[in-house]
Amino acid sequence: MNQLEKLLSKIESKNAVIGVVGLGYVGLPLAVEKAKAGFTVIGFDVQQSRVDQVNQGINYIGDVVDQELKELVLTNKLVATTDYARISEVDAVAICVPTPLNVYQQPDTSYVESSTREIAKYAHEGMLVVLESTTYPGTTVEIVLPELENTGLKCGENVFIAYSPERVDPGNKQYNTKNTPKVVGGITESCTKVAAALYRAVLEGDVHEVSSPAVAEMEKIFENTFRHINIALANEMAILCEKMGIDVWEVIDAAKTKPYGFMAFYPGPGLGGHCIPIDPFYLTYKAREYNYHTRLIELAGEINNSMPDFVVERLMHILNDDGKALRGSKVVILGVAYKKDIDDMRESPVLPILTKLYKEGADVVVVDPYVPKFKLNGEVIETHALSKELIEQADVVLLTTDHSNFDYNLIGTSARVLFDTRNGMKGYPKPEKYTKL
Numbered sequence: 001m002n003q004l005e006k007l008l009s010k011i012e013s014k015n016a017v018i019g020v021v022g023l024g025y026v027g028l029p030l031a032v033e034k035a036k037a038g039f040t041v042i043g044f045d046v047q048q049s050r051v052d053q054v055n056q057g058i059n060y061i062g063d064v065v066d067q068e069l070k071e072l073v074l075t076n077k078l079v080a081t082t083d084y085a086r087i088s089e090v091d092a093v094a095i096c097v098p099t100p101l102n103v104y105q106q107p108d109t110s111y112v113e114s115s116t117r118e119i120a121k122y123a124h125e126g127m128l129v130v131l132e133s134t135t136y137p138g139t140t141v142e143i144v145l146p147e148l149e150n151t152g153l154k155c156g157e158n159v160f161i162a163y164s165p166e167r168v169d170p171g172n173k174q175y176n177t178k179n180t181p182k183v184v185g186g187i188t189e190s191c192t193k194v195a196a197a198l199y200r201a202v203l204e205g206d207v208h209e210v211s212s213p214a215v216a217e218m219e220k221i222f223e224n225t226f227r228h229i230n231i232a233l234a235n236e237m238a239i240l241c242e243k244m245g246i247d248v249w250e251v252i253d254a255a256k257t258k259p260y261g262f263m264a265f266y267p268g269p270g271l272g273g274h275c276i277p278i279d280p281f282y283l284t285y286k287a288r289e290y291n292y293h294t295r296l297i298e299l300a301g302e303i304n305n306s307m308p309d310f311v312v313e314r315l316m317h318i319l320n321d322d323g324k325a326l327r328g329s330k331v332v333i334l335g336v337a338y339k340k341d342i343d344d345m346r347e348s349p350v351l352p353i354l355t356k357l358y359k360e361g362a363d364v365v366v367v368d369p370y371v372p373k374f375k376l377n378g379e380v381i382e383t384h385a386l387s388k389e390l391i392e393q394a395d396v397v398l399l400t401t402d403h404s405n406f407d408y409n410l411i412g413t414s415a416r417v418l419f420d421t422r423n424g425m426k427g428y429p430k431p432e433k434y435t436k437l
Helices: 003-013 027-036 048-055 066-074 084-089 110-121 139-149 189-202 213-244 248-255 279-290 295-321 350-359 388-393 408-414
Strands: 017-021 040-044 078-081 092-095 127-131 159-163 182-186 207-210 330-334 363-367 373-376 379-382 396-399 417-420 433-436
Touching: 003 159, 003 189, 017 027, 017 084, 017 110, 027 040, 027 066, 027 078, 040 084, 048 066, 048 078, 066 078, 084 110, 092 110, 110 127, 110 139, 127 139, 127 189, 139 159, 139 213, 159 189, 159 213, 182 189, 182 213, 189 207, 207 213, 213 248, 213 279, 213 295, 279 295, 295 350, 295 396, 295 417, 295 433, 330 350, 330 388, 350 363, 350 373, 388 408
Parallel strands: 017 040, 017 092, 040 078, 092 127, 127 159, 182 207, 330 363, 330 396, 396 417, 417 433
Antiparallel strands: 159 182, 373 379
């Protein structure tokens, strides 16, 4: 029996030990699903605090069920460690580490590189290595493959390497790690075969095989670039509609009645999260190697990145119409997370809005039931609870994240001036001075 057959047999019998490197928004839910499927899972992370929390059965990711994590830890199906030497115990490992942009808006693959180096130190025959981190086309072949083959292993024969992009949408109640379809592209056919077999043994969603890691890497970038550009279009429509005195939300509601050829995207105060504001620029970076300028992507970035400034400018005009200056006005911000019903603040557009409001001398109070405190420009800011008194005292209320558990009746009946950037007040009572993005 060759190494491929041995590994496939271990996966089929659920005797394979699975490793997950990076226990964040992608890695921990994946580790939990693999353990729930019957595999023994070892999670790896450089943060001792995360490792300690997992080993105590303490959940810190919204998409993971607390009790499920506890049970998996108690039954020894899931354990976490900072010791990469335990890679030698695993039969398959998924790399789920961050891929941010650096200060020059270029891809920072250092986390992928360091994780791959650590895996390579303890790599062995019959191992599958899958990169899940979102990155530019070519990363798996350019970074992961050389590190592993430098150990003397041969890809497709005694070590198997593939790329399978994460598809995590924090807070999504319908689609999660378990039921979202998966795309898999291996360096060789045998790599694709064994990676697909592992995901089929774990997930309920379809596993779609593609011809190479580059196709899978490009597919993921395309997904998020599609959203990035269409959100930019919605934002530009919002700016134009405001100038023309047209309700952009009503326009979108009307357009989405068409059963074909249209998909609804909505404007907002800017883009947030680790994917949409960042991933398209991985493609922009890679395109330069081919002497190609990704004009549409970069223009969409300009539009989306300008939205926080647009929101503050609109806020100034709203206050001005009320006979007040922004400086000294009490502004109550509703929501600081980048999207509704989660505590994730990565790249939240509310942060640049807050920075500008503080710079302009506004008296700002932040309300977010999911975020008790956060850091802004090195300072810790504590959020407040929503109350009738707080809303009544505000010179203007700015709704930036439409959390479901906000009391919109209270907001609408207590606020004197309200600027709604999410159309969160739809269907609720509104104050006389009410403005939508």
